[in-house]
Amino acid sequence: MEAIISFIEQNIEIIYLLTFAIFLGFEVISKIPTVLHTPLMSGSNAISGVVLIGAILLIRVTEPTNYFALILATVGIVLGTINLVGGFAVTGRMLEMFNKKKKK
Amino acid sequence: MVVLDFILFIAAVLLIIGLRKLSHPDSASRGNTLAAIALALGVVVALIYPLETQNNNYLFIGIGILVGAIIGIISARKVAMTAMPEMVSLFNGFGGLSAGLISLVWLINNGSKGEGSDLGVVLFNLFLGLVAFSGSMIAYGKLSGKLKDEHLKIPFSTVVNILLLIVTLGAIFYFSYLGVLSTPELIAFLVISFIYGVVFVAPIGGADMPVVISTLNSLTGITAAVSGIITDNKLMLLGGVLVGSSGIILTLLMCKAMNRPLLSVIFGNFSSSKGEEKQVHGNAKEVTAADLAVQLAYSQRVCVVPGYGMAVAQAQKILKEVEEVLEDKDVEFKYAIHPVAGRMPGHMNVLLAEANVSYDKLLDLDDANNYLDTTDVAIIVGANDVVNPSALDDPASKIYGMPILNLAKTKNVVVLKRSMNPGYAGIQNPLFFKDNTKMLFGDAKKSIEHILRELKEV
Structure with missing residues (x-):
């Protein structure tokens, strides 16, 4: 219980942001046509590669001699980048495929 | 610093517009590009943002990004469109594991101690990240045909599922209250989180896969958002939440198309039917x-x-x-x-x-x-x-x-x-x-x- 209260105290600004962002998310993606289900999914999947930013911020404050932490963080960066770059590239490829067809 | 914060704000706005465009057929391509630009801006800001201790370790960051980008681009180019479901699961699992590693590095950097709610939030994120990872890997195995549904029967999966959930959530509150956890405790927590992801996804298969994939997608989004709280980065928080809620919308759409509540997809295979099914007679x-x-x-x-x-x-x-x-x-x-x-x-x-x-x-x-x-x-x-x-x-x-x-x-x-x-x-x-x-x-x-x-x- 205390943990929850202290979380709210520390992060009131974030809680506001979180709540608005949830509503925003629902609003932005209200009606999706079936054709876009897969691109939207893989596109949003790419956006979750935003964790890369977290990995970068953390490795920047890690002790340069703490190799264990450095390696873990580097692996985190590699994986985050794969998610981010691969996700956007694959979505782009898919959407190109849809567009090509429409021009015909 | 103000300039950097402002750039981050612009990136957030671009991300929202990008996602908005991504959900309309005519503008989807531009949406994808905008979202990519937004995140690229975010990454650049993260690289140069002034921090309290600046060890930077740019060499490691550079190698990491280079390796990741090469693997990402090659696999995105090479994958056959028919293999898209497993590719999306794989990427999604990587994102989840990355979030898990962020939590681990935070724990190492802070000596596994945390004041107030910090430790609880980090452990929660570790749990989410690992579940998204192991769950996505099982989904990947199933979709690529490497794992067969019948090999993944877990006895009393519903009971095991709920028990594990109670244990992990209990542990999060307990350690958060203590403010510290030991290395063996951390390892046990890692193992249980990983297993939970397996138990969560293993019994669900076949025609329910669309629901599983979009649920896992949403989960990685949520873990990205929590990672944003941990590293105090608003763009991550926003991006994660957007992915989380879009994943939930897609999940509910899938459930509606199957006329089954989400809980019945996750816990029990098919809801029990009332009475005898009609027998089918005749010759095809x-x-x-x-x-x-x-x-x-x-x-x-x-x-x-x-x-x-x-x-x-x-x-x-x-x-x-x-x-x-x-x-x-x-x-x-x-x-x-x-x-x-x-x-x-x-x-x-x-x-x-x-x-x-x-x-x-x-x-x-x-x-x-x-x-x-x-x-x-x-x-x-x-x-x-x-x-x-x-x-x-x-x-x-x-x-x-x-x-x-x-x-x-x-x-x-x-x-x-x-x-x-x-x-x-x-x-x-x-x-x-x-x-x-x-x-x-x-x-x-x-x-x-x-x-x-x-x-x-x-």
């Missing part, structure tokens, strides 16, 4: 490819109903050729797409788009049902449960109430199928025994090739 009638070809050539309207079987047989390209031949003969040719046909949301659309099928030929549920009422021949390619009329008229059926593609008024129905085995749900399909239904047994691709050859001779 067969048709030869040659006869079918003649019938198609003299039809006015033909409609294909694709399902997972089409993906397995890789029959989409040859179907497109049939479409071309028939259109030369002035036959109208469309595809009826059920929202949960296949193994991921929108699976059929991607496959058919890859085969160059024009997307105004793809009808969604309502349009398809109107069209099917006046169709001369409907060809069912590897779909089963989504055309089962029991969903409409048999309250005892396990799939009763699920919206289906209704073929009741279609003049002729031809089912391309390997055998008379029931579909994933294990339910007999009365459609196969109707007077105007005929079966064409065999591999869907070979059957269609056969039809195509005959068609060219008509």
